[in-house]
Structure formats: C-alpha cells, structure tokens
Amino acid sequence: LGPDPDSGTMENSxxxxxxVPTAPYPDQRPGTDGLRKxxxxxxxxxxxxxxFVQSILSSIDLRDRQGSTVVVGGDGxxxxxxxxxxxxxxxxxxxxxxxxxxxxxxxxxxxxSCVIRKYKAIxxxxxxxxxxxxxxxGDFGIKFNTANGGPxxxxxxxxxxxxxxxxxxxxxxxxxxxxxxxxxxxxxDLENKFKPFTVEIVDSVESYANLLRNIFDxxxxxxxxxxxxxxxxxxxxxxxxxxxxxxxxxxxxxxCPANSAINCVPMDDFGGQHPDPHPTYATDLTDSMRDGQxxxxxxxxxxxxxxxxxxxxxxxxxxxxxxxxxxNNIFCIPYFQHTGVRGFARSMPTSAALDRVAKATKIELYxxxxxxxxFGNLMDAGMLSLCGEESFGTGGDHIREKDGLWAVLAWLxxxxxxxxxxxxxxxxxxxxxxxxxxTRSGEKTPESLLI
Ligand SMILES: *[C@@H]1O[C@H](CO)[C@@H](O)[C@H](O)[C@H]1NC(C)=O
Numbered sequence: 001l002g003p004d005p006d007s008g009t010m011e012n013s014x015x016x017x018x019x020v021p022t023a024p025y026p027d028q029r030p031g032t033d034g035l036r037k038x039x040x041x042x043x044x045x046x047x048x049x050x051x052f053v054q055s056i057l058s059s060i061d062l063r064d065r066q067g068s069t070v071v072v073g074g075d076g077x078x079x080x081x082x083x084x085x086x087x088x089x090x091x092x093x094x095x096x097x098x099x100x101x102x103x104x105x106x107x108x109x110x111x112x113s114c115v116i117r118k119y120k121a122i123x124x125x126x127x128x129x130x131x132x133x134x135x136x137x138g139d140f141g142i143k144f145n146t147a148n149g150g151p152x153x154x155x156x157x158x159x160x161x162x163x164x165x166x167x168x169x170x171x172x173x174x175x176x177x178x179x180x181x182x183x184x185x186x187x188x189d190l191e192n193k194f195k196p197f198t199v200e201i202v203d204s205v206e207s208y209a210n211l212l213r214n215i216f217d218x219x220x221x222x223x224x225x226x227x228x229x230x231x232x233x234x235x236x237x238x239x240x241x242x243x244x245x246x247x248x249x250x251x252x253x254x255x256c257p258a259n260s261a262i263n264c265v266p267m268d269d270f271g272g273q274h275p276d277p278h279p280t281y282a283t284d285l286t287d288s289m290r291d292g293q294x295x296x297x298x299x300x301x302x303x304x305x306x307x308x309x310x311x312x313x314x315x316x317x318x319x320x321x322x323x324x325x326x327x328n329n330i331f332c333i334p335y336f337q338h339t340g341v342r343g344f345a346r347s348m349p350t351s352a353a354l355d356r357v358a359k360a361t362k363i364e365l366y367x368x369x370x371x372x373x374x375f376g377n378l379m380d381a382g383m384l385s386l387c388g389e390e391s392f393g394t395g396g397d398h399i400r401e402k403d404g405l406w407a408v409l410a411w412l413x414x415x416x417x418x419x420x421x422x423x424x425x426x427x428x429x430x431x432x433x434x435x436x437x438x439t440r441s442g443e444k445t446p447e448s449l450l451i
Contacts, residue, residue, distance in 0.1 A: 014191040015175045017093045021168065022047045028055065028164035030157045032371040034143025036129045039079050042140050047170070049086055049142070054170035055163040056125065056144045057094040059156060064122055067097035067195065071116045071145075073107025073204065074127025075241040075275075075303040077134035078268040080105055081180070083127050083142065088178045092190060092197040093171035102204045105180045106266060108241045108304030110406065111208040113149035113399035118207055122147050128303035131276035135269025150376035150400025205248045208405075212249060215335040215398055216409045217416075224416040226255025231295040231415065233260050235408070236285035238275045239267040240302035245405055262288075275302035277392050277404070279316060282308060289314040296415065296422060300404040306392040307404035309411055311422025320351035320438060323388025325429050326410050327357040330386060332417040333410055335398065342397070345375055345387040351436035354388065360433070376400040390438065 025048060028035055035052055042049050057065065072087055074080050084105045091099055100119050107115065109126055116124045129141035144152045144160065152160070176188055178199050187196040224231060233256060237243035243264030250256045262284060263271065274281040277299035289297045289310050297310035309317040317325070327344050330336045344358045345366040358365035366384065368374035372393065378384035379397040388394040393402035394410070411422070418425060 014189045014193070015092075015173050016191055017171060017173050019169050019171050020047070020050070022051055022170055024165050024167045025051060026165065028052050029161040030143070030152070032373070033130055033151070034126065034141050036132065036139055036141040039136055039138060039140045042079055042083075049083060050090065050170050050172070051164055051167050052142060053087055053090050053125075054094075054167060055160045057090060057096070058163050059159045060122060062095065066095040069098045069100060069119055069121040070096050071100045071112055071119065071121045071124035072127075073102035073105060073112050073124070075108070076104070076106045076266040076268060077127070077129065077140060077270070077302065078136055078138065079140045080127055080268065083140070084180065085178070086172075087125055088199065089173045089176045090170065092176055092188065093173040096197070097195065098198045098200065100200050100202055101178070101180065103180070103183060103201055106241055106244070107204040108208070108245055109401050110305055110399055110403040111204040111245070112145065113401040114208050114211050115202065115204055116145060116147065116149040117399065120147075124149075126303070130303055131274065131301040131306060133270065133274055134302065135272065138269060145400075148376060148380055148400050151371070151373040153373055153377075205244050208245060209249050209253065211398060212406065212409060215333065215396075215406070216413055217334050218254065220416045221409065221412055222254050224412060225250070232293065233296040233298075233412075234285060234288055234294040235261050235297070236282055236299040237261065237264045238273060238277070238282065238299060238301065239263045239265065239270040240275045240300060240304060241266050242300035242304035242404060245304065246300075249405065270302055277301050277306050277308035279308070285310065286314050296411070298408045298411075301392070304404050305402040307394060307407040308392055309407070309422070311426070315423040315426070317422065317426055318351070318438070319388060319390050319392045319394065320346070320353050320436060321426060321429070322407065322411075323350070323386065323394050324353035324357050324433070325414070325425060326394065326407070327354055327361075327386055328429060329414040329418070332413045335396070336385060339385065341385045342382060343378065343384045345378055345384050347374075347389040350388060350390040351438040353433065353436040356433040372400070372402055390440070
C-alpha cells in the first residue's frame with residue numbers, strides 16, 4: 001500500500017490501525033532540549049522510541065489532536081529515517097490529520113519553528129541532539145515544540161514524562177509508508193477514519209528564506225557580499241543541516257562565491273566531528289580564517305540554531321558580546337525598524353554586556369534561566385525582541401528558537417551599514433560600554449581572547 005499523489009483516489013483497502021502492548025521506561029524525562037540518548041538506547045531497547053512518541057501524542061488533548069497539523073523534521077543524524085517512519089505511522093494512528101515534513105526529513109530547528117508558525121500547526125517533533133556527535137555511536141534526540149514554534153514548556157514536558165512512566169500500549173499504522181524524496185502531498189486512507197490522512201513534503205529552505213527576506217535588507221546584503229566593494233566571508237555548516245540554507249540564501253541569493261560555504265552536505269555522522277560552533281571544534285573554519293583572506297566567518301551546529309562569529313584573522317566574538325553588539329546596532333535590521341524594540345534578554349550565565357546596552361538605550365533587560373523556552377514566554381507576551389545565551393545561541397522574536405543564520409545576517413547587516421571590520425566594531429563597543437569577561441568553568445579560554 002502506498003501513496004497515490006496524483007489522483008488522490010485510494011483504490012487499495014484502508015490501512016490497518018493496530019494497538020500494541022508495551023511497558024514503560026523510567027528514564028524518558030525530557031530535558032530542556034527534549035529526550036537525548038545514545039543511538040544504541042533507541043535501537044536496542046524495545047519500543048523505546050514508540051513509547052516516547054506515544055507519550056508526546058497522548059499529551060495533546062484528543063480534541064486538539066484530531067485532524068490537527070503537526071510538523072516533523074530534524075538534522076538528518078543517524079536513525080533519522082527510522083524515527084520519521086515510526087512518527088508518521090503513529091501520528092496517523094493517533095488521529096493527527098496532516099503532517100508537514102521537510103524534504104528528505106531534513107529541517108533546521110529554526111526552520112521547524114518557522115514552519116510550525118506558518119502552517120498554524122499544533123506543534124512539531126524535532127529530531128536532533130543539537131551539537132552532540134551523531135552516527136551509530138553518537139546521540140539521537142527527540143524534542144516536542146508547541147504551537148508557538150518553541151520548545152514545550154515545563155508543564156507539557158512533565159505531562160509527557162508522566163505518561164511515559166505508565167504507558168501500557170501505543171497505536172500505530174504499520175502499513176503506512178511515506179515517500180520523503182518527493183515534494184508535495186500524499187494521502188492515505190485509514191480504517192475508521194472519515195477523512196484521509198495527509199503528508200506534505202515541503203521545501204523548508206524556501207519557507208525559511210522567505211521569512212529572512214522580510215527581516216533583512218537583501219539588496220544591501222547582496223551589495224556587501226557581491227558588489228564592487230564586497231567582503232569575503234567563510235561559513236562552516238559542519239556537515240549539519242544548515243548547509244542547504246546557507247547555500248540557498250548566501251550563495252544563490254546573496255551572491256557569495258560557492259567556496260564561501262564549506263561542509264554544506266548534511267551527513268548522518270557530521271563527518272565524525274563534533275557539530276559544535278566553538279573555537280575548539282570548528283577547526284576547518286578557524287584554520288582557514290587565520291591567514292586573513294576572509295573578513296568574516298561563522299559556523300553552525302548540527303541543527304542550525306547555534307552560531308559562532310569570527311572576524312578577520314579569526315578574531316573571536318564571544319556569544320555574550322555578539323548579542324550586545326547586535327543590540328547596539330539593532331536598527332541596521334529593517335525588521336526592528338518596523339516592530340520597534342520591546343526588550344532584550346539573556347540567560348543567567350551570559351555576561352552582562354547586553355545589560356549595559358539596555359541601560360544606555362533605556363530598553364528593558366530580562367535575565368532568564370537557561371533554556372530558550374524562557375525567552376519564548378517573554379516573546380509571546382510581547383516583551384522581548386532580541387536575546388542571547390553564552391552557549392552560542394542568538395535570536396529574535398521572528399520565531400521561537402535560536403537562529404544561527406539569522407545571527408549571521410544580523411552581523412552582515414551591521415557590516416553593510418557600518419562598513420567597518422568585525423574587530424573594529426567590537427573594540428568600539430568595548431570603548432563605549434566597557435568589556436565584560438566570562439568563561440565557562442573547566443573550559444580553556446580561546447587563544448584569540450588572550451590579547
Ligand atoms: C538519514 O537517514 C538515512 C537512512 O538511515 C541516511 O541514509 C541518511 O544519511 C541520514 N541523514 C541524511 C542527512 O540524509
């Protein structure tokens with residue numbers, strides 16, 4: 001039995017929905033970033049994935065779930081296809097009406113947030129373990145985002161955990177096979193269902209690019225990156241999912257030469273590297289920046305929500321300084337000229353560089369616990385426009401996740417407007433506001449900071 005995308009008619013008999021008995025696991029409490037375990041836990045423990053997916057689906061009231069739209073995608077790490085197949089079969093069996101899935105099952109975390117909001121989905125299932133290594137010996141992760149496009153709040157996560165502790169059965173439609181390679185709609189007829197279950201395979205790169213086009217001045221960025229006085233940039237997608245977005249937006253649309261973007265083919269083990277945008281791991285980038293041939297560099301993590309910003313010769317911008325510099329230059333970004341600035345926020349461990357900008361500009365500053373959902377709360381309340389974390393997360397209120405490519409375009413907007421080097425912009429910032437130092441306990445200070 002398969003999809004019949006052309007005619008929409010279903011000549012085969014309806015797909016069977018079955019209920020399978022299972023036993024609970026005690027360790028499925030979602031952390032701030034969902035459930036993360038080694039791949040072998042998902043592979044070797046019977047129904048481990050099924051239990052958690054059923055717990056997510058059961059946490060949504062049947063009334064809200066029935067006929068609803070849910071988004072599914074991830075960073076393409078090892079186990080991605082198996083997980084998507086199970087999620088599709090279980091979503092169908094649990095009354096979800098429509099799934100929106102990224103082409104080949106791949107979507108960056110910021111793109112999922114964007115797509116949830118665009119399609120007014122009740123939520124999304126995000127398959128990533130962020131910057132943790134992937135592959136058969138790496139980690140896999142599964143996270144639930146709610147209708148605002150952001151990570152589930154504690155009440156939802158607790159509910160999922162409670163259900164997982166007492167689960168006795170799950171519902172699945174084992175004959176349902178989806179084709180992730182073809183864009184467009186596939187419909188499936190299920191027994192006991194009045195309406196067909198539909199799956200839409202979407203080009204999330206296009207949806208996400210469209211969001212950014214409405215935030216930044218693409219003409220100015222194009223001039224900066226491919227005009228007569230262009231700067232040279234180098235972007236490292238670290239074989240995560242940011243690659244296709246970088247290629248489409250920076251290379252195809254903004255005119256960067258193809259060799260500006262490296263490690264842009266998503267791999268299920270990220271080439272055996274830590275997909276972590278940190279001076280310790282993004283060594284392809286830091287090595288290529290050293291001799292000064294590039295004016296600007298950036299790296300992303302596996303699921304594309306984190307970023308690291310470098311200037312010429314690898315001048316390292318700490319994440320805490322990065323958000324403060326963006327705040328100080330926020331009106332270089334057209335989006336904020338339209339919305340105004342509602343507030344700034346940083347997580348508790350992030351340096352207070354942002355506080356200094358907030359004070360000088362008389363804009364409200366919020367300090368939150370670690371976890372993007374706390375920023376999401378403030379954004380939903382209309383109190384926050386720009387925020388950041390020392391752990392390489394930066395973002396605005398256009399979505400409810402941190403957004404690596406957004407941060408890069410924010411920096412490029414500042415460069416386009418100020419026409420100064422990254423280093424000069426940061427040093428001017430320190431002159432004006434003073435400089436905040438911080439380090440993570442047990443972590444070596446990057447060499448480039450010892451100046
Ligand atoms: C996703 O899973 C498939 C099947 O296991 C694998 O071939 C592929 O490399 C994975 N990742 C990507 C980025 O396609």
